[in-house]
Amino acid sequence: MYWADATAEKIIKKRDRDGIEEYVVSSGITPSGHIHVGNARETLTADGIHQGLKKAGKKSKLIFVADDYDPLRKLYPFLTEEYTKYIGMPLSEIPCPEGCCNSYAEHFLNPYLNSLKDLGIEITTYRASECYKAGMYNDAIIKALDNRLKIKEILDGFRKEPLADDWYPLNVVCEKCGKMINTKILGYNSEDKTITYVCSDCGFENNVQPFNGIGKLPWRVDWPARWQIFGVTAEPMGKDHGASGGSYDTGVKISRMVYGYVPPEKMIYEWIQLKVGDKAVPMSSSAGVVFAVKDWNEICHPEILRFLLVRSKPSKHIDFDLKGIPNIVDDYDELERKYFELIEKQKSSSEELNTNDLDKIRLYEVITTNISEKLPVQVAYKFCSIIAQIAIADNEEIDMERVYDILGRNGYNVEEFTEFDKNRLIARLEMSKNWAKNYGEKLNINTKEQAKMEYEKLSDAQKEWVNTFIERFESLESNEITAMNLHELIYEIANSLELSPKEAFGASYAILLSKKYGPKLGSFLASLSSEKVIELYKLN
Structure with missing residues (x-):
């Protein structure tokens, strides 16, 4: 109980x-x-x-x-x-x-x-x-x-x-x-x-x-x-x-x-x-x-x-821990998914739920004052913080048209978003932007000159991976530039060059952010404009 x-x-x-x-x-x-x-x-x-x-x-x-x-x-x-x-x-x-x-x-x-x-x-x-x-x-x-x-x-x-x-x-x-x-x-x-x-x-x-x-x-x-x-x-x-x-x-x-x-x-x-x-x-x-x-x-x-x-x-x-806010939101999103799964199970099955499952239903209902009729669209908080920093218009407001384009490239069917989904998404984008600015990690994407400096530090094998990747990237049609396709392309090229995925990812994060780590690479690249990706990767 x-x-x-x-x-x-x-x-x-x-x-x-x-x-x-x-x-x-x-x-x-x-x-x-x-x-x-x-x-x-x-x-x-x-x-x-x-x-x-x-x-x-x-x-x-x-x-x-x-x-x-x-x-x-x-x-x-x-x-x-x-x-x-x-x-x-x-x-x-x-x-x-x-x-x-x-x-x-x-x-x-x-x-x-x-x-x-x-x-x-x-x-x-x-x-x-x-x-x-x-x-x-x-x-x-x-x-x-x-x-x-x-x-x-x-x-x-x-x-x-x-x-x-x-x-x-x-x-x-x-x-x-x-x-x-x-x-x-x-x-x-x-x-x-x-x-x-x-x-x-x-x-x-x-x-x-x-x-x-x-x-x-x-x-x-x-x-x-x-x-x-x-x-x-x-x-x-x-x-x-x-x-x-x-x-x-x-x-x-x-x-x-x-x-x-x-x-x-x-x-x-x-x-x-x-x-x-x-x-x-x-x-x-x-x-x-x-x-x-x-x-x-x-x-x-x-x-x-x-x-x-x-x-x-x-x-x-x-x-x-303020830096851990994305993890707390992920845990809530997981509870939300479980809630709607269990509610559906209650409707379609005569089998009684166990105490643990009933507690999850109760917890979600106690903490959530406005429960949607169906599972709302969930965009991870950390990903929202990245999108919110990328899709910024000249007036410093979040460009929602750009946001929807990014989400479309990341597997979301934007046309099916309800008003509830859109309102919650907008709120999460604004909140995660504030979090990144004050408590999280600001997204500082490299300039062309910074990317060149990082490129020179890479091993020959990593440079070859970068050159091959951008060559293949430029051959993609606009509708082919999705998070999933880019994720597969990263691994495919690394395997063909007998380069470990870790070294491939490391080369990308160095060129993009001057770091050894970063956001999910396929999603991140799909969120950037094609022009920006070409600018930072075409260095040879």
Whole structure:
């Protein structure tokens, strides 16, 4: 059974007896910097479980809580010195770094929420700043203050050093300077529900009810309070929160003992590491090691990101290598072919599919929001990146007429392309062009002079192969210049000259690209204009 469906099934077995009318699956993030692909794993994991609950016939709601009322904790590498003065203020109250959004928080949050729409995820978003200011946390704040000693005892049970005796489970946003990390509660009156606090940043002191945004619960209390406020029954979490003694363990106790709420099931996901050179480094917004979700949509289809993040169990580690995007797309294309093959098998055969095949069908349906009626035309991502760099018009736009000609020479029946096929092809061409430009290999085809220099370095046998090949190439009719014909011609000439195919290919890649390797040679040559091939090979 697909992992998300299996997880949903376990949750239902545990929680159905509680008489739950609607399951609520939650995820969230603090928008302190660029929200990256690693963060997206939590949201997509939550969505997978949400889909599993719905498949099981349960009413389910997917929510996202943006912790935009958390303070700016330090001056991050991407901020100017001017932002030093905002350290300690809630992210929602700080100006946008680029002046394009209503706040610092919105600057980083909006692109991520827009990306979720592109990923086909329907989600209800709550901003902590709005929730606190609207009074949604008021009762939770009272309970936390009334149970201060109980919460302290719970937290101290997981600490090496106990919290101070005068500690309170509440952070106060100073009414004068707007900062919250250096305010201290001096006392709490349970009768009129007021606190007395002082701000060491500006010296302001006041006695006030800490409601409607004046007070904010610290994370280890805010989280269990949130479970009760939103009725959360399932929430994925990073391994730091789920570790022994982490915020989930303390949250469970606070949820039960203070808020009287059954905590959500524990579901830990592994972090995603970004490959930088030969090293894999955990993604971190604050450290600047990120690949933002909004940037993904510039280089690849949304469903491929979903495929990357939810094809395996959340507990499986993922190393994310931008240079490896073509391989991920190839794997998705393979799944797509298998999906349509299995659907056809279901229609035409009474034989039941095995669990592995059913999981593949389920995975494809979960990650692909717009499923075609039949197997779409598939043009490999890496090949698209090559075509997109060859078929460039004078205005730097992709020349689709040239693209269709290239595809025709590579065995595609362009006349049978549907609108769905054409739209997906155009998107893949643009995305792969962006990928090649920023992360992959740019296609730098040699000039005549460069080809001559490479030709002089070849062995006599390789030179003979080049001369023979171009002689035969010039004799071909236009409709004979196809990837298959050229592939066969390469081997035929090499065999006739008793030259190894490796040496023949090596000679070609040297002349074309000044490299020892390159794209599939037959397809590549069929993609170039005949004039270009003759220019680079006719060197004797």
